Amino acid sequence: MKKINLKKITWMTILIIGYSSCDKNDVPEPDYATEVNSITDEIYNTKTTGTTIEAIYLGRYVTLLEIDNDKYLYDGDVVLDRNDFSLPSEDSNRGVYGGGNWPNRNVRWKYASGVSQDLKNKWTSAMSTWSSQLNFTFTQISSSSGDYILVEQNSSGSAYSTSIGRRGGQQIISVDPRYYGSGNVVHEIGHAVGLIHEQKRPDRDNYIIVNYFNIKPNWTSQYDKCSNCTSNGSFDYNSIMLYGSRASSSVVYDTSIPAMTKKDGSIWNSQRSYLSTGDKAAINAKY
Ligand SMILES: [Zn+2]
Structure with a gap:
């Protein structure tokens, strides 16, 4: 009869436990440093001088510090490049996006x-x-x-x-x-x-009116504002991701009434010919 080597089993158990806790340590920790006083807050580097610029990032006006060629520091440890934000003077039409990247x-x-x-x-x-x-x-x-x-x-x-x-x-x-x-x-x-229909952007009410009363129930979600999505700049009427003002009889009750209008009541046609400046800017911001 074969003897069981207890010593060996004990060592293997220790090795297995040791290995699995190493695995756990490899999981990136959440960014909780600001809640734990004894841990140093994350910073990109100690550089605190340089040109500051006003920019629009994630839909908000922020101040960025230019720390290097095409490197801009935001909030201490977030390093952006020029595709990640727009300048107020650009009034960029940057579309709305979300989801995972390829x-x-x-x-x-x-x-x-x-x-x-x-x-x-x-x-x-x-x-x-x-x-x-x-x-x-x-x-x-x-x-x-x-x-x-x-x-x-x-x-x-x-x-x-x-x-x-x-x-x-x-x-x-x-x-x-x-x-x-x-x-x-x-x-x-x-x-x-990752692009989302332009009419779903969270700030769209500043630009358009959605005539929900005319939209059939199965279709209203196509016009609802998105959550977990990002948009910048102003509404892009040229986006390939924007529906036209008018919709077909499968979408609306009365095709003589637009599903959406601009705030002044005027309408637009959708385009499906090219990626707009805003579509491209949205992808370059996302990726
Ligand atoms: Zn679509």
Whole structure:
């Protein structure tokens, strides 16, 4: 009969416990230093001189300290670069965004079965818009592992994305190519990389009026303000992520009444031809 080596087991137990508590120590700690007096508050460095500038960051006016070339210090230990904020003079139209980022702007994707050549052409064109204008790369995969977009065709007259930003695992962009062009696919990729409908931005009431009384219940959420989202600058009427003032009979009760107007009652048309300055600024702020 084999003898059990108690000494060995004890040492293994200690090793296992020791290893798992090391693991726990590897988890980044929350930023609670300001609540614990004995711990030094985080700072970027000791530099306290330099040019200060007034900027708009996360929708608020803040003072930043220029500490290096294209490096701006905010609140002691937050280092921003020039894409992270706007200057008051720029009045930048920076769209609204949220959700997870795709690392290094690289989007992994694959086709579902049954995607027509028509939709493949539109998808290819939309990818090239994101590549050429915002330096995204798109990697077509054959497996179903990791995070990726499944590009799917539907015949229900729909175009949608199942996620704002990278969700983790599979997420879907589904398009009925009979009704939607490559610009609509650019819009759906916008959702998948983190852009939100411009009419949902938290400060939109300063710019537009939503006629909720005319919008059917299933659609009101498309017009509600977002939470956990960020916007800067002023409302961008040119955003590829903005719905038009008027909506179809599936969305509104009375198509002669706009779903949304500007504050003065005037209307706008949506555009699905190009990424606006604000769309680009939003992505550059997010990534
Ligand atoms: Zn959309």
